[in-house]
Amino acid sequence: MTHSAPAAALRHYINGTWEEGTGSVLTSVNPARPGETVAHGPQASTEQLDRAVAAASAAARAWAGTPMHERGAILLRAAGILERDQERLGLELAREEGKTRAEAQGEVLRAAQILRYYGNEGDRSAGEVFSSPRRGERILVVRKPLGVVGVVTPFNFPIAIPAWKIAPALAYGNTVVWKPASTVPLLALRLAGALAEAGLPAGVLNLVIGPGSLGSALVEHPRLDGLTFTGSTGIGRRLAAAGAARGVPVQAEMGGKNAAVVLRDADLDLAAEQVLLGAFRSTGQKCTATSRLIVDGAVADYFLDRLRARLDAWVTGDPADDGVHMGPLINGAAADSVSAGVEAALAEGAELAYQGKAPGRADPDGGFFLPPTVLELPGDPAAGAANTAWREEFFGPVLSVRRAADAGQAFELANQSEFGLSAAVFTQDVTRVLDAVDSLDVGILHVNSESAGADPHVPFGGARKSGYGPKEQGGAAKEFFSHTTTVYLRGGNPG
Numbered sequence: 009m010t011h012s013a014p015a016a017a018l019r020h021y022i023n024g025t026w027e028e029g030t031g032s033v034l035t036s037v038n039p040a041r042p043g044e045t046v047a048h049g050p051q052a053s054t055e056q057l058d059r060a061v062a063a064a065s066a067a068a069r070a071w072a073g074t075p076m077h078e079r080g081a082i083l084l085r086a087a088g089i090l091e092r093d094q095e096r097l098g099l100e101l102a103r104e105e106g107k108t109r110a111e112a113q114g115e116v117l118r119a120a121q122i123l124r125y126y127g128n129e130g131d132r133s134a135g136e137v138f139s140s141p142r143r144g145e146r147i148l149v150v151r152k153p154l155g156v157v158g159v160v161t162p163f164n165f166p167i168a169i170p171a172w173k174i175a176p177a178l179a180y181g182n183t184v185v186w187k188p189a190s191t192v193p194l195l196a197l198r199l200a201g202a203l204a205e206a207g208l209p210a211g212v213l214n215l216v217i218g219p220g221s222l223g224s225a226l227v228e229h230p231r232l233d234g235l236t237f238t239g240s241t242g243i244g245r246r247l248a249a250a251g252a253a254r255g256v257p258v259q260a261e262m263g264g265k266n267a268a269v270v271l272r273d274a275d276l277d278l279a280a281e282q283v284l285l286g287a288f289r290s291t292g293q294k295c296t297a298t299s300r301l302i303v304d305g306a307v308a309d310y311f312l313d314r315l316r317a318r319l320d321a322w323v324t325g326d327p328a329d330d331g332v333h334m335g336p337l338i339n340g341a342a343a344d345s346v347s348a349g350v351e352a353a354l355a356e357g358a359e360l361a362y363q364g365k366a367p368g369r370a371d372p373d374g375g376f377f378l379p380p381t382v383l384e385l386p387g388d389p390a391a392g393a394a395n396t397a398w399r400e401e402f403f404g405p406v407l408s409v410r411r412a413a414d415a416g417q418a419f420e421l422a423n424q425s426e427f428g429l430s431a432a433v434f435t436q437d438v439t440r441v442l443d444a445v446d447s448l449d450v451g452i453l454h455v456n457s458e459s460a461g462a463d464p465h466v467p468f469g470g471a472r473k474s475g476y477g478p479k480e481q482g483g484a485a486k487e488f489f490s491h492t493t494t495v496y497l498r499g500g501n502p503g
């Protein structure tokens with residue numbers, strides 16, 4: 009069943025006004041039906057980017073001087089607007105990004121939850137008070153905004169990740185210039201629209217839709233005071249270097265190659281279900297997705313049989329349709345890249361442990377589908393470690409399996425990565441859990457649940473190559489979106 013709708017007109021939101029772009033035309037398509045246009049229109053030019061930064065700069069002082077509760081009230085109203093429109097936005101997200109309608113609508117609600125969390129920031133502590141060694145004096149630590157913050161976001165969570173950057177940026181008194189991923193501009197229009205409808209003053213949030221080079225121009229802009237980025241490690245590190253060269257703080261959340269460790273005492277049915285969800289929900293296109301499976305050799309054959317049985321019931325198809333578990337990848341280039349990675353892994357000695365079914369890509373309007381794939385890597389430790397499917401982030405529905413002799417070796421294999429975003433460990437032995445907490449070098453650890461998933465009130469972010477700068481979400485976000493002033497406060501003669 010198709011769920012088509014007329015293509016949305018791309019617009020840019022600059023200084024409180026929606027305007028047409030003056031750059032080249034951009035078209036976003038439905039990755040399940042590439043012949044279907046989802047959004048279309050001229051991209052923003054660098055002239056429009058300059059005006060967006062100028063508007064944010066002009067609005068910065070008044071917005072910083074607005075009481076936190078007033079800033080929060082706008083975020084709370086925007087949350088209500090997303091909840092009001094959740095069904096329509098969920099379908100639009102599924103049609104433009106390719107995740108299932110249920111996941112898409114869940115993401116819209118997650119964005120509302122994030123807006124609500126930061127909308128209530130005015131009710132929380134805004135600083136600290138210390139005693140002073142000097143009579144008649146107190147020492148205050150107060151927080152102040154950075155100023156104009158650039159936001160550059162990826163395709164895979166087109167409304168939740170922008171929300172978890174923009175909401176704290178605004179709550180802590182910054183103004184924002186946002187460059188979303190070019191493949192998913194529609195939900196950017198919707199989030200900016202909800203904030204505009206909620207009463208955000210002109211210039212506080214500016215949205216410019218355009219190519220990656222616009223993101224580079226943003227970090228190089230002389231009036232930018234900070235940049236928060238989520239996306240691939242290569243680009244994130246380039247932006248971090250550019251920000252550092254200008255003395256501008258940069259926060260970058262980047263790639264992942266997340267391991268699930270299944271120990272011999274695990275609840276194997278629970279583990280099979282959670283590994284399936286972690287690896288293949290959202291077509292594996294989550295930075296927190298499970299892409300490496302390390303299973304104790306004593307239970308590996310049984311566990312893989314349980315996983316294969318579940319995969320036999322996993323339906324790949326149009327994500328807008330009911331009963332579909334997995335949609336297409338975001339575009340043809342991504343699907344080709346993942347397919348090439350699988351071929352390379354097989355050529356290097358990996359074996360195909362499972363390959364499911366997916367709609368063909370052959371016909372001209374064929375979606376960017378790939379089947380869920382499980383690769384077993386060579387048992388030889390060096391060959392296993394060197395395999396492309398162990399080292400490289402594929403960002404698709406591919407799970408690479410290696411066997412371990414015991415828990416200690418399993419944790420060593422889990423740490424055998426330059427990335428360190430998320431991990432999952434399945435065991436019912438609390439000693440093993442504590443070993444995992446101590447030994448796995450990651451930013452997020454799930455015990456007996458999938459490696460994906462994050463709540464808005466606790467820190468989110470990676471170690472190693474996965475993250476740069478302060479963590480995101482919860483109270484951690486204030487470390488990036490504000491700086492502190494320590495005030496030595498004396499009331500006059502110390503007496």
Ligand SMILES: NC(=O)C1=CN([C@@H]2O[C@H](COP(=O)(O)OP(=O)(O)OC[C@H]3O[C@@H](n4cnc5c(N)ncnc54)[C@H](OP(=O)(O)O)[C@@H]3O)[C@@H](O)[C@H]2O)C=CC1
Nearest residue numbers: 161162163188189190219220223224239240261262263295
């Ligand atoms: N750690 C985390 O929290 C997360 C990490 N990711 C990572 O993101 C990647 C997938 O997302 P994807 O969108 O493809 O990532 P990309 O790095 O390709 O793009 C991310 C953003 O950067 C922009 N961009 C591209 N080139 C440049 C440039 N030269 N200078 C400035 N900005 C640029 C993109 O614009 P455009 O779209 O126009 O190219 C997009 O808005 C994966 O590696 C995944 O692991 C994804 C989600 C969360």
Ligand SMILES: CCCCCC(=O)O
Nearest residue numbers: 294295296460461462
């Ligand atoms: C890549 C962004 C991940 C968001 C947290 C999660 O749902 O796994």
